[in-house]
Amino acid sequence: MDFGTALKDWRTRRRLSQLDLALRAGTTQRHVSFMESGRSLPGRGMVLRVAESLELPLRERNGLLHAAGYAPTYPETRLDDPAIRPVLDGLRRLLDGHRPYPAIVVDRYGMLVAKNAAFGLLTEGVAPELLPEPVDTLRLALHPRGMAPRVRNLDDWARHILERLRNDLARTPDDRLAAQLAELEGYLPPQRPPDESHLGFAVPVRLSTSVGELRLITAITTFATAADVTVSELKLETFLPADAETAERLQSTTAAR
16 A cells, blocks of 8 residues: 555544644645655655554564665564563562452553463463464453353343454454454354443453352553564553452462462
């Protein structure tokens, strides 16, 4: 895709007019129009300004630079590169500090990067074929041989996961993510509309475990100031007790161990 077409596509997805984008990027509506039509070839700085104004993830900013004929600005470091070890070490300290509550680190596709010991409660009874590395945590959550049989409010929990994926796809198209969404939808019957008790973003998962039912809500943390593609796509997902009984059960489990 050429730069002008890519720029127009992203602007349309963000529901911005040419004037809106121009004001954000510190240029004119005329210049935006010329860039989209191919009548003006933007400099590297302008490409970065419009990419930032469009709130593009770092991977997509590199893509926009490439479409304009420039080399990527943001590096993409492999997870096994020693340079990224301080980041992963810091995340592992956060994971350990979150015990006795489960916590994981995943990449942009939900593939497991790291976990703490409490995560084992979530994977009780999961089919062995779902656990070889790299573990797909999205598949793990909704697969009929994964966590799904033990989730007592599967409709609400699945809706929470699928809506998040759909929102991600609406903002940033990705063929692999679209394939994951289609796979997950295939595991589930048609979903009923949410009732009055639907809690939206605060939906707790009600999970049957060996220590009793756990009611957990999730919080997701990302690196807001990341300048590396890999780091920017990492997510720390922490599971928090939604009631006192869940907190007590998790604390008792740790004490017993």
